[in-house]
Amino acid sequence: MTASPTSARRRRLSALVRSSGFLAVCIMVTNVSTYGFQIIAARILGPGQYGGVASMMSLLLVVGVVQLGMQATASRRVTGTPGQERVIEQTVLRATYRAAIVVGLVMLVASPLVWRLLRLDSIYPALLVAVCAVPLTVMGGQAGVLQGERRWLGLAMVYLALGIPRVVITTAAMWVRPTEGAAMAGVALAQFAPAIVGWWVLRRHTNATEAETDTTTAAAAKAGRIKPVVVEMLHGSFALLGFFALSNVDILLARNVLSDHVSGLYAGGLILTKAVLFLPQFVVIIAFPSMSAEDSRRSALIKSLALVGGLGACAIAGAWLLSGLAMIFIGGPDYAEIEGLLWVFAILGTVLSVLQLLVYSVLARRSRLSAYLLWIAVVAVLGLGAMQTTAEGLVWTVLSVDAILAAVLLSVTFWRLGQTPARR
Template identity: 90%
Template structure:
């Protein structure tokens, strides 16, 4: 009898263990993190109001741009682990050594640049700009840790890292803004919470040590990371430069309205983020590259279409999440911001496909688009004018990158 009762319990435990270690569980955790990030933006918009929230939104956008080093390291680690099975522990140690050095460099650079950040973003004081430099260090460290876990398909450990990225930021930053509703308090909460995922990543990887003499040189990892970061920097510059333009060509109130619309854009952009993370190891393998990209594009496009339809049909409901009545002037434009988010999510997937193939041509197209947004965006004087300008340029870029990507994949399949 004990054996008969123990067996179903054991089976349930095995199924539960398999579930939480699966890519599906990772997808759920990433969506929870994105919801928490979205919740942070909603709460910040409500507590701070358009004028103060515009500054916080611009700093968070800057932090995303700074995070290209983190994402470059993550992509490099994942691709290297996927491409060299059996050498995971040695690659892990090499990547982490490079990660810690990169984190120090990025932190120092942002510290030196903090007076410029203060002036360009028109912040109330230099204090929030200094906190952006603090955030950059654990953010970069997280990149190497997440890349190792991603390449090894250790979905549970990676899920824990992503949960630690989103939930502490929501809780800690909300508390900070509740105590003191200012730009500085918001960034203090973000900086404190940013250490959580790095600590979790260290804990997950703490017992893995490589064989003696197996740790490789750091320089090739850094070179590959820098090459990948150029493409990622182009994407994040493209997806965040519009708020910087808005802060400098529009009034505080109008730029705050534009920042409110970008809450929806970022929500649609990051909604299918789990697709990129799960698909990247498959896109790094030549045999599964094309099929993985096609499936991912279909899923990203489907999720984006649902978000666009929802923001158009239920714009009144979306306004609750954007920030309430203070942002009513942009209600009729929410569906446009949602389209922008879908186009950016497609671009993000294409950029990671480029990184998986270690191609460099597409990075030039990204930077051409950034220049176009800067030049044409600076001539706009309204929220509608700016968002339509950015959307037109991003859509044209997506069409070009889709054509180039599938042409390259067809050339590769013909050679093989």
């Protein structure tokens, strides 16, 4: 008995939405939404107010290293221990909730410092950064479990919930009141959406786990097993913190060494940098489980580098040839002074996307040496960047440091991958 054409189409559609290709599309939609939020914020708020929002979003990316560290840890552990996914899920989620509370409290205590350092209009936006940190961290553990189990549909739903609500809710908030505080209030409210979706996706799986896991395994998954997860998460977060400090320290520097207007222009140029950086994010997410497996990590890294480099080359060419069109998405005529540097910002985004892939390759191998190179680069950017007085000087300084770091990390990574398992 043959299946009807309708049933066959439904099966094909079901297979499509559960595939990694559908996840890639959803991540790109999320990145476009995030990019859209930045464009809208730049237009509604103007260079003066947008500079503060951009600096807070950069800070939030740095705070999010705990989320990404937890996601990488969960994914690597699930991939590396087949047959124990459900036990790992319980352990990771317990560790995630505890980490979220700690991160939220730390940012709450640090809010007066954030207020002063970023020269915000009031302490209110800094407090909202602390609120954002809690659901952001929770999302990390949830996404890591889904990524490690290659449950692409559930992970796609989480990423869609991360991007679309942010641009919708925050735009509405800024239309009501075009201020830093209103923008961050919208971001904080929208940040709960992916954590709620992640809970809903994992809810049935978790309930089944509690019913099927025996008492001995459940006991082993309790407090004693949380410690290795937290330790690995901290090591991963250290490397990721280095990367995100490197990719965001320039806007914090710009706020302190350049005028409000020029730092706002620089923030506008970074919209393109972030777009190019996050454009190939789906490559990292899909490739990471393969980079965690010893027999496939080298080929996965080579293919991923080729794809990331190709996307970056297209972005650079577009920024060079269509700079006028790109200005529409940067923020319009108010940011015209930065148009001649857009191709440089695109190169910076490409170099950062390569660095991001290399950092995740380091995490997949559980190597720690390369993390220190990132922090050396951060110090170099701070030292050299503090001497700059123009947006052009700052972006070229940052690009030079990042390019040297990428070359060094590429050499170290392939040297280590070329070693035998015994020596590695």
